[in-house]
Amino acid sequence: MTFNHNQILELDERFRRNLINSSHGAKTLVLVGSKSKRGVTNLAIFSQIIHIGANPPLVGLLFRPDSVERNTLDNIRSTGEYTIQNVRNSFYKKAHQTSARYAKDRSEFDACGFTEIYFKGFSAPFVGESNVKMGLSLKSETKIKENGTILLIGQIEVLSIEDELLGKDGYIDHFKAETSAGGGLDDYFMLTKLSRLTYAKPDQPINEIKE
Amino acid sequence: MTFNHNQILELDERFRRNLINSSHGAKTLVLVGSKSKRGVTNLAIFSQIIHIGANPPLVGLLFRPDSVERNTLDNIRSTGEYTIQNVRNSFYKKAHQTSARYAKDRSEFDACGFTEIYFKGFSAPFVGESNVKMGLSLKSETKIKENGTILLIGQIEVLSIEDELLGKDGYIDHFKAETSAGGGLDDYFMLTKLSRLTYAKPDQPINEIKE
Numbered sequence: 001m002t003f004n005h006n007q008i009l010e011l012d013e014r015f016r017r018n019l020i021n022s023s024h025g026a027k028t029l030v031l032v033g034s035k036s037k038r039g040v041t042n043l044a045i046f047s048q049i050i051h052i053g054a055n056p057p058l059v060g061l062l063f064r065p066d067s068v069e070r071n072t073l074d075n076i077r078s079t080g081e082y083t084i085q086n087v088r089n090s091f092y093k094k095a096h097q098t099s100a101r102y103a104k105d106r107s108e109f110d111a112c113g114f115t116e117i118y119f120k121g122f123s124a125p126f127v128g129e130s131n132v133k134m135g136l137s138l139k140s141e142t143k144i145k146e147n148g149t150i151l152l153i154g155q156i157e158v159l160s161i162e163d164e165l166l167g168k169d170g171y172i173d174h175f176k177a178e179t180s181a182g183g184g185l186d187d188y189f190m191l192t193k194l195s196r197l198t199y200a201k202p203d204q205p206i207n208e209i210k211e
Numbered sequence: 212m213t214f215n216h217n218q219i220l221e222l223d224e225r226f227r228r229n230l231i232n233s234s235h236g237a238k239t240l241v242l243v244g245s246k247s248k249r250g251v252t253n254l255a256i257f258s259q260i261i262h263i264g265a266n267p268p269l270v271g272l273l274f275r276p277d278s279v280e281r282n283t284l285d286n287i288r289s290t291g292e293y294t295i296q297n298v299r300n301s302f303y304k305k306a307h308q309t310s311a312r313y314a315k316d317r318s319e320f321d322a323c324g325f326t327e328i329y330f331k332g333f334s335a336p337f338v339g340e341s342n343v344k345m346g347l348s349l350k351s352e353t354k355i356k357e358n359g360t361i362l363l364i365g366q367i368e369v370l371s372i373e374d375e376l377l378g379k380d381g382y383i384d385h386f387k388a389e390t391s392a393g394g395g396l397d398d399y400f401m402l403t404k405l406s407r408l409t410y411a412k413p414d415q416p417i418n419e420i421k422e
Contacts, residue, residue, distance in 0.1 A: 002330075002371040008268050011381070018381035020265035023345060023370060024239045025297045025385050026392035026402055027262070050261040050273055051238070053358040054231035057219050060273075060355075062261055086236045092405055093417055100411035111413065119213075134234060139357055144271075146350055146364055147264040153357055159234060160213040170222070170229035171395050174236050180405065181237035181392050184382050186420070187407040191237055191392060194303055194399035200311035202322065206304055209397070 022184030029182040031095055031114075032061065033083035033125045034075035041116055041125045043108035044072045045087065045095045047182045057156035059084060059136060062149050071104060076152065080138045081123050084154075085130035086179045092188045095180075119158055131162040131177050171196075233395030240393040242306055242325075243272065244294035244336045245286035252327055252336045254319035255283045256298065256306045258393045268367035270295060270347060273360050282315060287363065291349045292334050295365075296341035297390045303399045306391075330369055342373040342388050382407070 008016060027047040034042045052058035061084075063073045076082045087095040091114075098108040109116045115128030122135045136154030143150055165177050174191055181189040196209040219227060238258040245253045263269035272295075274284045287293045298306045302325075309319040320327045326339030333346045347365030354361055376388050385402060392400045407420035 001374050001377050002369065005268070005366065005368045008367060008370065009266070013266070015381035016268075017265045018378075019370070019383065020268045020367070021262060022381075022383040022385065023268075023343060023367075023372075024260060024262060024270070024295075025241065025343065025388075025390040026237055026400075027239055028235045028237055030236065048261055049235060050259055050271070051232060051235060052273065052355060052360060053275075054228045055220070055224070056358065057216070057227075057231045057234075058355075058357055059235070060261070062263065062271075064264075084235075089405060093408060096408045097411050097417055100413045100415075102413050106413075132234060132236065142353060142355075142362075144263060144269075144353075144364060146269055146366075147267065149263060151353075151362070153355060155216065155357075156219060156231070156234075157216045158213065159219065159230070161234075163212050166212050167229075170226035170233075171398070172230065172233040174233065174394050175400065177236075179236040181400075181402060183385050183402075186410070187382070188405035189237075189386065189392075189402040190405055191394075191400040192403050194300060194391065194401055196398040197304060197307045199397070200308050202311045202313050202317075204311075206308055 018184050026189060027182040029087040029180055030084045031087060031098065031127050031130065032072055033127060034072050035079060035124055036075050037078050040105055041107040041109050042071050042075055043098050043112065043114060043127065045098050049084070052153060058139070059154050059156065061152045061154065063152065064149055073150070076138055079123060081135065082154065083124045083126045083133060083135050085127045085133040086174070086177060088130065089178045089180050089190050091129055092180045119160070122158060131165060132172055132179070134159045229395050237400060238393040240298040240391055241295045242298060242309065242338050242341065243283055244338060245283050246290060246335055247286050248289050251316055252318040252320050253282050253286055254309050254323065254325060254338065256309050260295070263364060269350070270365050270367065272363045272365065274363065275360055284361070287349055290334060292346065293365065294335045294337045294344060294346050296338045296344040297385070297388060299341065300389045300391050300401050302340055303391045330371070333369060342376060343383055343390070345370045
């Protein structure tokens with residue numbers, strides 16, 4: 001089936017949302033933790049996340065200002081701090097539940113059954129059940145003029161990984177971590193290892209890295 | 212293991228690159244096709260891709276201007292067109308091979324063994340072996356001031372999916388498509404279905420969508 005731009009614009013709204021959201025393949029899935037000035041914690045599932053750079057360590061998150069993510073955006077703007085951590089196969093359904101529209105004074109940690117934990121010197125809440133966690137400080141906001149979404153750039157202030165997941169070369173094993181991936185808006189995948197591959201050079205065979 | 216910001220900055224460069232690149236969990240993997248003004252086609256594997264919006268249908272790609280991706284960026288800037296398509300489990304090693312530094316007049320389609328195909332009215336090359344493909348027109352460029360990377364926003368002009376992968380509600384089945392996912396810079400995953408979940412509402416159970 002092939003759609004051109006005008007045909008995409010003419011599609012039923014829900015069909016188009018599913019289609020375009022699932023058109024990229026697997027997506028990163030994370031839980032974003034934050035806390036309001038009044039002290040109410042918030043937890044939201046996100047797939048619009050992008051690696052920006054390693055040095056300095058930067059992460060991008062895209063927000064639609066008119067959606068349920070609005071609480072998270074307000075909290076990040078007012079406190080300057082937030083957390084990002086992996087969704088795991090054992091709790092992807094609870095992670096999905098954080099996308100429900102809870103009242104503003106209700107914490108998704110409590111409503112969805114996640115454990116709030118804190119790192120010294122960092123005010124935003126982390127998810128105890130995740131095994132790859134980072135705490136970020138907000139560096140900048142960029143408005144995407146084509147549709148009004150907002151790209152937040154955050155700097156990693158703290159990164160915590162369970163010891164057994166971290167390889168000697170810095171690589172984090174998300175298969176061992178039982179990290180989940182997303183598809184469109186509501187589908188969830190487990191990861192199965194294919195392999196790690198050696199650095200590619202022209203006209204030389206690629207090899208699997210044996211661990 | 213926990214690293215704070217200063218400890219991350221003091222890490223060995225390669226260790227840090229692996230660590231930060233693998234800190235998000237699973238990543239979207241795509242092949243980006245383009246063609247130079249002189250007619251040389253180019254194909255490059257990317258994981259820095261983000262869904263921007265469904266209406267209009269927009270996709271973001273992040274470029275480091277000093278890397279091997281430079282050919283792709285030059286081509287997109289000069290022609291205004293490019294393609295994005297899924298990496299599949301059957302050819303992830305060939306897709307990885309596109310990251311080698313080939314001479315500028317050599318096509319990765321040829322060097323890595325991919326089939327160039329074209330859609331009427333669209334100049335950039337698609338990958339015949341992919342089963343979810345899109346052609347995009349460049350809408351804007353935004354420089355990320357924190358590290359000089361460049362976010363390209365593209366509009367989907369054509370989207371082509373194998374019929375058997377497209378659900379009645381517009382959802383594309385990437386498990387059936389045998390789409391691969393990435394981890395850090397060199398590791399590859401297959402997807403295994405967990406489930407699709409119903410729309411989340413406060414204090415109501417989530418159900419699996421039966422297909």
